[in-house]
Amino acid sequence: MRIFITGGCGFIGSHLVEYHLNKGDEVYTVDNLSTGTLQNIESFKDNPLFHFDEADLLSWPDLENTINSADRIYHFAAVVGIFKVISDPLSVINTNIAATERLFRTIAKSRAKPIVIHASSSSVYGNSPKSPLNENDELIVKPPNHPLATYAISKIADESIALASFRAAKVPVIMARLFNTIGPRQTGRYGMVVPRFVQQACQHEAFTIFGKGTQTRSFCDVRDVVVALDLLAQEPASVGQAINVGNNKEISINELAEIVCKCAGYSNPSHYMTYQEAYGTEFTDIAQRRPDLDKLFKLTSFKHQWTLENTIKDLISRYKK
Numbered sequence: 001m002r003i004f005i006t007g008g009c010g011f012i013g014s015h016l017v018e019y020h021l022n023k024g025d026e027v028y029t030v031d032n033l034s035t036g037t038l039q040n041i042e043s044f045k046d047n048p049l050f051h052f053d054e055a056d057l058l059s060w061p062d063l064e065n066t067i068n069s070a071d072r073i074y075h076f077a078a079v080v081g082i083f084k085v086i087s088d089p090l091s092v093i094n095t096n097i098a099a100t101e102r103l104f105r106t107i108a109k110s111r112a113k114p115i116v117i118h119a120s121s122s123s124v125y126g127n128s129p130k131s132p133l134n135e136n137d138e139l140i141v142k143p144p145n146h147p148l149a150t151y152a153i154s155k156i157a158d159e160s161i162a163l164a165s166f167r168a169a170k171v172p173v174i175m176a177r178l179f180n181t182i183g184p185r186q187t188g189r190y191g192m193v194v195p196r197f198v199q200q201a202c203q204h205e206a207f208t209i210f211g212k213g214t215q216t217r218s219f220c221d222v223r224d225v226v227v228a229l230d231l232l233a234q235e236p237a238s239v240g241q242a243i244n245v246g247n248n249k250e251i252s253i254n255e256l257a258e259i260v261c262k263c264a265g266y267s268n269p270s271h272y273m274t275y276q277e278a279y280g281t282e283f284t285d286i287a288q289r290r291p292d293l294d295k296l297f298k299l300t301s302f303k304h305q306w307t308l309e310n311t312i313k314d315l316i317s318r319y320k321k
């Protein structure tokens with residue numbers, strides 16, 4: 001199979017590249033290396049089945065040709081991470097909306113319409129008080145002057161672009177609403193909590209906890225996520241659907257710090273920072289986030305292979321190496 005991955009040098013994109021190369025597929029990727037790195041593709045860059053262009057999706061001249069020869073597309077290029085979204089909101093619009101519109105417009109015009117797995121996000125649920133979050137729930141988004149609203153709105157706009165392309169141009173698309181994904185190659189640079197805690201534990205530094213640490217999240221290993229996405233792509237009933245992808249075990253950030261301590265064998269203290277101190281701006285965090293996974297389980301035979309503890313132990317041993 002020929003697989004085209006946008007954002008293949010990023011965290012999740014590089015795992016999709018690795019997964020499909022291991023299956024013997026030919027993989028094409030485009031990435032502008034804004035947050036992705038060459039280090040993420042170092043171990044497969046010499047694989048003859050792997051093709052990489054360093055370019056911006058918004059202007060890349062080979063987009064049409066690559067789409068025409070693809071059997072499956074994963075659209076994972078995006079501007080992600082709280083620090084990045086706050087510091088460069090225009091890049092969110094340019095990549096998450098304009099480049100996504102260009103991609104779907106080009107697919108809509110293509111001869112053979114390959115299946116598209118679009119990386120949507122739990123951010124589309126915004127501030128919904130419901131738990132667990134179900135695909136049919138209302139999407140409740142903060143006013144546009146909230147620092148994270150641009151990202152949430154861009155991801156909702158993406159789903160609208162994807163759905164319009166499905167309805168009007170028969171582009172077969174699956175909107176995978178990813179919840180917090182963790183694993184090797186994720187960086188803490190743009191605000192992601194697990195790689196930051198692992199680094200702090202291994203360097204015997206205090207954990208920096210933003211807010212009170214009572215906010216909850218549900219973390220899923222990226223190696224489970226790529227399997228779930230592959231299974232969804234093989235299920236015709238997934239097409240035209242928004243589907244939650246993640247893990248439904250929910251924990252608070254304070255509990256996460258305790259687990260990282262236990263796995264690292266240290267007892268690090270925690271240093272609490274207000275959101276104002278952490279992000280340099282007024283900020284209200286999402287209090288809790290847990291996916292309802294019934295739809296994913298009904299559509300596929302997917303089963304999680306990684307527990308949070310096992311992922312953290314793996315990350316700690318990789319960090320130490």
Ligand SMILES: NC(=O)c1ccc[n+]([C@@H]2O[C@H](COP(=O)([O-])OP(=O)(O)OC[C@H]3O[C@@H](n4cnc5c(N)ncnc54)[C@H](O)[C@@H]3O)[C@@H](O)[C@H]2O)c1
Binds near residue numbers: 008030035119180
């Ligand atoms: N990591 C998570 O927990 C999570 C959760 C929900 C949704 N997602 C979605 O999954 C996707 C991948 O996220 P990630 O965590 O791997 O982030 P990432 O930043 O590691 O990957 C994004 C990649 O896209 C590339 N990119 C950005 N703008 C580009 C452009 N204009 N042209 C070409 N390449 C560009 C970056 O260089 C990077 O390699 C994103 O769409 C994100 O919204 C991630």
